[in-house]
Amino acid sequence: MNKKKGYSIQEVIEYRKLNWFHSNDFIYLKEVPINFESFWIQPEYCCFAIIHSGKVVIENETGGLETAEKGSFILFKPSSTYKILEILPGTTGAGILFNRNFLVSFSEDVFYLLHNSFINTLSAHVIGLQAADYSKLTVLFAQVFELLTTLTPHQWNYSAKGLFLTLVNETDGILQHYKSNRLFANAEEQQLISSFLHLSSVHFIQHREVAFYAGKLHISVGHLHRTIKKVLNTTPINILHKSVLQEAKQLLAFSNKNISEIADMLQFGSVHSFSKFFKKHTGVSPSHYVNAD
Structure with missing residues (x-):
């Protein structure tokens, strides 16, 4: 596939046939497709995820290969180009996707906190987590996702953002020693x-x-x-x-x-x-x- 300038979240959903639940430009994912072909992507959104099983192989802008397997944390940012080389069938995990407009919709002080979190300060695309940190993130994602599934459309507008902030803040705390010292x-x-x-x-x-x-x-x-x-x-x-x-x-x-x-x-x-x-x-x-x- 030829390199493309960028994909919108909707294009990614339609192209990859992902199971998803959404509010505006904030979605969370639990599965990846079984059928896969290598493709380039320059996301217009941010994504962070943990891998529970299977494998994802990514080629970064410098040509380096990064492999995410069980216990790995993945972070995709806008303005960076990646090539997804391989996703093993049955690969599972938990991930969040959102774009800059979603971040801007928060108040200025909250946006500042998000901007200075791992979303912008973590340099690596793939991190092999310590077992204890992977366990904490697994529980955290599961708890937040379970709460998200219970929200009615009326509740979503004021509750989903709070859960999103909780997920980012708790994840940021767990990832402190991966981003600051590195x-x-x-x-x-x-x-x-x-x-x-x-x-x-x-x-x-x-x-x-x-x-x-x-x-x-x-x-x-x-x-x-x-x-x-x-x-x-x-x-x-x-x-x-x-x-x-x-x-x-x-x-x-x-x-x-x-x-x-x-x-x-x-x-x-x-x-x-x-x-x-x-x-x-x-x-x-x-x-x-x-x-x-």
Whole structure:
């Protein structure tokens, strides 16, 4: 397909046959089409989304390839050109689309807050989220979307914008350490961190040794440690432990598994080692955490 100057939201909806729910130029999406052919796009709207399954491959303006898989955050902005190279059939996620007119419709002070959020300050198009951040965004999107589906046409005009602001503000808070610290990272460091965060979100249960990720990235453990420390002011092992801890809390709070089963699922050698890990990072034992919850 030849490059086109831009697509309106309506053109995207009609062309991609997306399931959607709308109010003026604000829509939210849950699915992508099964049938797909590569196409260029220079959006006249802004879109941010998380991927739950499948894969989206994007070519940016410089010719670089960016892959969004489960646990990835995607941001499209106006005035940038992208080529969507691939969307695997059955890819799912949650996303918001809106144009500048929608932002301008807010009061001046709210527009200023939106303008200074991740919508304008996040430089990357695709970010591999830490498991804990992906979990938070998944819950956030689900809660907002559920509320949106309950609104009547009469309620939409005054309630939808409030829910949209909640989604942006909460997302902005979760993405703080991806946007602010990365302003001081060069392109190579940004790519390295994004790749590590994505790998860790996929493999943190099976692999909690930093050497595994350094090997996957074809760099030394020291190089990985220095880059993460410089840009994110933390360490690779802390990121891995945070992901394990978040998963443990989710399982303890919401699953019907007992502590022994959870320890086994998270691949701890014993209940004792799991309890020791959990108490070290939370100050309480798994059993106390469950009872307190």
